[in-house]
Amino acid sequence: MIYFDNAATTKIDDEILEAIIPYFSIHYANPSSNHLLGKELKKVIKKSKHQISNFLQCNENQITFTSGSTESINTILKGMFFSCLEKGNHIITVKTEHKAVLETCKYLETIGAEITYLDVDENGLIDLIQLENSIKKNTILTCVMHANNETGIIQDIDTIGKICKKHTIDFFVDATQSIGKIPINLENIDFLCFSGHKIHAPKGIGVLYTKEYSKISPLLHGGNQELIRSGTLNTPGIVGIGMACELLLSTEFKEINDLKLYLEKELQTLTNILIHGKNVERISTISNICFYDFEEGLLIEKLKDFAISQASACNSSVIQPSYVLKAMNLTNEQSFRSIRISVSKFTTQKEIDVFLSIFSKK
Ligand code: PLP
Numbered sequence: 001m002i003y004f005d006n007a008a009t010t011k012i013d014d015e016i017l018e019a020i021i022p023y024f025s026i027h028y029a030n031p032s033s034n035h036l037l038g039k040e041l042k043k044v045i046k047k048s049k050h051q052i053s054n055f056l057q058c059n060e061n062q063i064t065f066t067s068g069s070t071e072s073i074n075t076i077l078k079g080m081f082f083s084c085l086e087k088g089n090h091i092i093t094v095k096t097e098h099k100a101v102l103e104t105c106k107y108l109e110t111i112g113a114e115i116t117y118l119d120v121d122e123n124g125l126i127d128l129i130q131l132e133n134s135i136k137k138n139t140i141l142t143c144v145m146h147a148n149n150e151t152g153i154i155q156d157i158d159t160i161g162k163i164c165k166k167h168t169i170d171f172f173v174d175a176t177q178s179i180g181k182i183p184i185n186l187e188n189i190d191f192l193c194f195s196g197h198k199i200h201a202p203k204g205i206g207v208l209y210t211k212e213y214s215k216i217s218p219l220l221h222g223g224n225q226e227l228i229r230s231g232t233l234n235t236p237g238i239v240g241i242g243m244a245c246e247l248l249l250s251t252e253f254k255e256i257n258d259l260k261l262y263l264e265k266e267l268q269t270l271t272n273i274l275i276h277g278k279n280v281e282r283i284s285t286i287s288n289i290c291f292y293d294f295e296e297g298l299l300i301e302k303l304k305d306f307a308i309s310q311a312s313a314c315n316s317s318v319i320q321p322s323y324v325l326k327a328m329n330l331t332n333e334q335s336f337r338s339i340r341i342s343v344s345k346f347t348t349q350k351e352i353d354v355f356l357s358i359f360s361k362k
Pocket of ligand 1: 068149
């Protein structure tokens with residue numbers, strides 16, 4: 001099986017795996033314990049925070065460890081809603097956000113939140129004028145993902161941040177797919193999240209950046225191990241995500257992008273395709289392609305030896321077109337014939353060539 005599903009999750013780096021094993025077997029004490037073993041592990045946690053704050057260019061006390069982006073997203077959306085009850089109840093987000101955002105917003109609507117879901121154009125981009133026009137007196141937060149998990153399309157986070165700043169509205173960026181792949185300037189960003197398992201660290205660990213943590217009402221109450229999050233710290237995960245951030249600094253994303261462009265260019269000569277978001281900025285690792293010449297079932301059968309993701313989702317045995325592609329004005333037919341190919345630093349040209357050879361055979 002050839003693995004082209006790196007937007008779903010990535011293989012852990014060997015270096016990281018080797019480094020974290022002792023934190024399961026030898027250094028297993030609780031980093032919040034006050035004995036010597038706990039104190040030693042506190043230093044390990046601090047080192048990871050240092051690596052992450054150096055990577056993000058922020059302060060260590062602006063980093064909170066969570067279980068992943070779903071938890072971070074829930075923390076910010078619910079935390080802001082509950083802490084701003086006096087100030088306002090309006091949140092602005094986008095129709096193409098991850099389900100972790102959309103479903104949390106749907107839940108918040110049931111308890112009194114007002115949510116604006118911005119449209120995207122055929123290139124997957126929001127209209128900055130629509131964003132600015134949506135801001136009202138009761139708006140407390142704007143939540144926009146940096147790069148889309150289905151298409152890789154990058155939103156203009158800098159300009160969105162400036163608009164939010166101008167109207168003194170907090171801005172939350174879901175950077176789960178983009179982190180390390182494109183530079184990010186935190187100047188106009190109040191909250192940002194990403195997950196370890198998308199960057200070759202283990203599953204079950206995430207980072208939440210908060211410019212001012214005191215603005216957030218915590219989601220998890222308990223022992224206050226973290227400033228806005230309770231629960232025993234996940235030492236192996238924390239060591240892993242710190243290392244992953246350091247490794248991101250030296251990852252050659254240009255090489256990964258070249259591989260993706262090679263795949264797209266060659267594929268175009270072999271079969272009739274449409275690359276979603278082809279004319280706008282996309283991250284190096286995701287390519288979402290509609291294969292006009294193949295019906296959905298046929299395409300899946302043809303690609304059964306590849307771990308790839310379909311744009312359409314199976315929901316109670318009914319196949320639904322992708323809501324992301326639908327928002328970009330693509331037809332159900334185009335959505336059903338689309339797949340996401342997502343590569344990583346471990347993807348080789350040979351693997352891409354095997355994929356291409358499927359389409360060169362008549
Ligand atoms: N946001 C985006 C853009 C994602 O791609 C994902 C995962 O696919 C999430 C949030 C949720 O992350 P996790 O599954 O690590 O909680």
